[in-house]
Amino acid sequence: MDILKNYLIHLCGAENVKIDEPLAKWTTFRVGGPARYLVLVADKTTLVRLVRGLEYIECPYFILGLGANVLASDLGYDGVVIKFTGHKIEQNDVFVYADAGAKLGAVVNYARDHALTGLEWATGIPATVGGGVYMNCGAFDHCLGEVAVMVDVLVHGEIKTLTGKQLAFGYRHSIFMDEAGVILGAYFRLGRGDKTEIQQQMQAVMQKRARHPHEPSAGSVFKRPKDGFYVGKVVEELGLAGYRVGDAMVSPQHCNFIVNMGHATCHDILQVIYHLQDAVEKHTGVLLETEIIFLGRIEN
Ligand SMILES: Cc1cc2nc3c(=O)[nH]c(=O)nc-3n(C[C@H](O)[C@H](O)[C@H](O)COP(=O)(O)OP(=O)(O)OC[C@H]3O[C@@H](n4cnc5c(N)ncnc54)[C@H](O)[C@@H]3O)c2cc1C
Incomplete structure (x- = not known):
């Protein structure tokens, strides 16, 4: 065996x-x-x-x-x-600790229930705390790095706590992309707020997100290459909304999303990615970098 x-x-x-x-x-x-x-x-x-x-x-x-x-x-x-799948969430004053396996949405709800503000913008982002910290996920001009002040991590067999600048948060970037490490849990520094106001802001965020595509996807495929360069808008202007290979399609609702219309394969999705990269580079001179993470052997 x-x-x-x-x-x-x-x-x-x-x-x-x-x-x-x-x-x-x-x-x-x-x-x-x-x-x-x-x-x-x-x-x-x-x-x-x-x-x-x-x-x-x-x-x-x-x-x-x-x-x-x-x-x-x-x-x-x-x-x-x-x-x-560890999902413990605890509060100590304005700090919230969450295991890496906890859903980010559960942390957002926990913060609201304890009248803590600072995570409302993250409402509706599908993520675990580990994945959210790794990606420094963000929305509406906020990102997790603003509030994730300490992270427990396993590095080469040793448990360490990284803080502040050590986490190297940037736009969809964290230290974990450069140096291997298993995120065990994170501490968020929030502020005291009003439960009702927090709930209202969460609802407003949810309404904005309702416009996103509902078919299976991985959210935005490409990073924003520079301020003011909205990939979805550029792709739409190039007439590529609905561009499709097999069941992988550029969502007409949000052209930085590739959606799986049924039985898309990784190969189909890659063909769409390459086509968009080519078209955008020819038109703007900008080579789009993917935000999504590849797992396993990726063949062209
Ligand atoms: C419908 C939809 C909407 C989305 N909207 C947004 C958005 O508004 N903003 C945004 O930023 N993203 C968005 N995304 C993308 C996604 O939600 C984020 O990137 C999120 O951070 C991924 O978290 P995850 O737990 O799914 O991580 P995964 O996708 O499972 O993993 C991502 C990376 O994190 C690593 N990782 C995960 N856990 C750990 C750990 N414990 N230790 C070390 N590494 C770890 C993985 O190895 C991988 O490299 C969206 C996705 C979808 C499907």
């Missing part, structure tokens, strides 16, 4: 170890072939032990949040995909 499989079952329990698990089930694009193993890990101690063990045997692994920004290969992933 496979030693790795035994190890995963020993550590995480057979019910939490999935073999040849389709990544399409775990990503919001609904795309991706099988992961050799996908393990669900509910507590930080097990997560730390697991990652240390996998690093020791040099087994490739990938930490998956909600999979809301991931394009997984049609060929799948020949390693261990780890889904941390």
Whole structure:
């Protein structure tokens, strides 16, 4: 029997170890072939032990949040995909701590329930705390880096707490994109607010977001290359709304979204990405950089 499989079952329990698990089930694009193993890990101690063990045997692994920004290969992933489901949220004065596996929406609601302001803009962003911090997700001129002041992280087997500048937050950027690390939990510094006002702001954000496409996607595909350059608008002006390869389509509702109209493959989505990059570069001279994260072997 496979030693790795035994190890995963020993550590995480057979019910939490999935073999040849389709990544399409775990990503919001609904795309991706099988992961050799996908393990669900509910507590930080097990997560730390697991990652240390996998690093020791040099087994490739990938930490998956909600999979809301991931394009997984049609060929799948020949390693261990780890889904941390720890979701503790705690308050200490104006600080809120949340496990990396907690949903960002749960943190937003928790803040509102405790009359803490500073996260209303994040209403409706599909993310875990880990994925949100990693991406420094943002909306409406705000980003998580404004309030995520400390992050507990496992780096090369050691647990550390990173603060302030060490986190290197920038536009859709954090230190975790440059240096490997498993985010265990984050501390958000919020302000005292009024519950009713917070709720009203959350509703206003929700109304704006209701205009976004509802088909499976990974949100905006490309980063904004510079201030004032709105990718969706440029793509629309080029007449590419509705541009389609197989079931992957540029959403006419928001042209920086590629949506899965049914049975899109990673290959289909990549063809749309390349076409948009070519068209935008020819027209504007700007090469668009993708915001989405690729998982597994990506073939052209
Ligand atoms: C409908 C829709 C709307 C969206 N709107 C927005 C928006 O308004 N603003 C925005 O910024 N984004 C948006 N997105 C994209 C997505 O929500 C964000 O990028 C979000 O931060 C992804 O979080 P996640 O938990 O799904 O991470 P995943 O997509 O699962 O992972 C993203 C990256 O984070 C890493 N990661 C996850 N957890 C950990 C961890 N614990 N430790 C280390 N690394 C980790 C993964 O390895 C991966 O590299 C949208 C997506 C969709 C589908």
